[in-house]
Amino acid sequence: xxxxTEPYAGDTKSSPVIATIIGTIIxxxxxxxxxxxYIPEQxxxxxxxxxxxxxxxxTITSIVLxxxxxxxxxKVFFKVAxxxxxxxxxxxxxxxxxxxxxxxxGETLVVMTIIILLFLxxxxxxxxxxxxxxxxxxx
Amino acid sequence: MSELTVNKTAASAPKAxxxxxxxxxxxxxxxxxxxxxxxxxxxxxxxxxxxFHVFAGALWISTDLIMGFIIGPIMxxxxxxxxxxxxxxxxxxxxxxMPTVVICTLTAGWQLARVDNFFTAPYSPQHxxxxxxxxxxxxxxxxxxxxxxxANIVVLMELxxxxxxGLLIGRMMKRFIYTAGILGVxxxxxxxxMVRLATW
Numbered sequence: 395x396x397x398x399t400e401p402y403a404g405d406t407k408s409s410p411v412i413a414t415i416i417g418t419i420i421x422x423x424x425x426x427x428x429x430x431x432y433i434p435e436q437x438x439x440x441x442x443x444x445x446x447x448x449x450x451x452x453t454i455t456s457i458v459l460x461x462x463x464x465x466x467x468x469k470v471f472f473k474v475a476x477x478x479x480x481x482x483x484x485x486x487x488x489x490x491x492x493x494x495x496x497x498x499x500g501e502t503l504v505v506m507t508i509i510i511l512l513f514l515x516x517x518x519x520x521x522x523x524x525x526x527x528x529x530x531x532x533x
Numbered sequence: 534m535s536e537l538t539v540n541k542t543a544a545s546a547p548k549a550x551x552x553x554x555x556x557x558x559x560x561x562x563x564x565x566x567x568x569x570x571x572x573x574x575x576x577x578x579x580x581x582x583x584x585f586h587v588f589a590g591a592l593w594i595s596t597d598l599i600m601g602f603i604i605g606p607i608m609x610x611x612x613x614x615x616x617x618x619x620x621x622x623x624x625x626x627x628x629x630x631m632p633t634v635v636i637c638t639l640t641a642g643w644q645l646a647r648v649d650n651f652f653t654a655p656y657s658p659q660h661x662x663x664x665x666x667x668x669x670x671x672x673x674x675x676x677x678x679x680x681x682x683x684a685n686i687v688v689l690m691e692l693x694x695x696x697x698x699g700l701l702i703g704r705m706m707k708r709f710i711y712t713a714g715i716l717g718v719x720x721x722x723x724x725x726x727m728v729r730l731a732t733w
Contacts, residue, residue: 404698416675419678423671430664433652434652474686474690484567484632492640495575520679521686524687525683528701
């Protein structure tokens, strides 16, 4: 009997890691959106803090889900993630520079900085995972 | 004799690439552009901000429209080996150019809105349009960061292997092209918003 192997088209299953990271990105954008919508007036900061809390919870969930992966191409993950981190560092660095240059201070600056830090963690994680999940790692 | 044949076969077999992902001169050029942008922002130059925003914005919108509506459909009709050859050049260039273009458009645009007094209290009549532009940019970012760029990197990584997986490349290219098409449609709405703001 000859067993015919299907051609491998990558990991086609939907992934909870990607879902939680997208959740983080959307929550961060909503948190920043509330602040931006009120500029130059003081925004109701609790709305942004709430979305930031949700984004933080999503980030922790993503990391836990990622660490629980048994057979995973970590080498590829880190190879991609480190370069993406560099790119996002430049992007978020520009964002932080503009925010500080425009005179944003106090709790608004703290919230915006945390949003930027969450981006800095999540985007490399998302791109690294998106590439590494298609690799056939030794189980 | 048989050893010679084996050596010949090994030499002609495709090798995996190990060099940098993107051309280093492109990275250098991008860094130069970003330094110029920082200087422009620090000097509050209206000409400089306008130049960066219009030039980079035009590049961004044109690239998305061309990718989504011209190159995309053409690539869809190519067979996988032809797609792989084309994708290798295209994706490498896109990987360097697009992030720089996006950074310049968004940062210069934000500063321009501030210098043009669009962020004033009480709110300017253009406030709603600025918010609309930011909402579209947020949607563009979500799509680009979650679908477009990861697909781009998967294709690049796969093409560097000695035996690239044509099926995976085809799947990712399809995703890349469909996302670029959606981004193209969103970019059309950005054009409408920007023309409205410019002709207020």
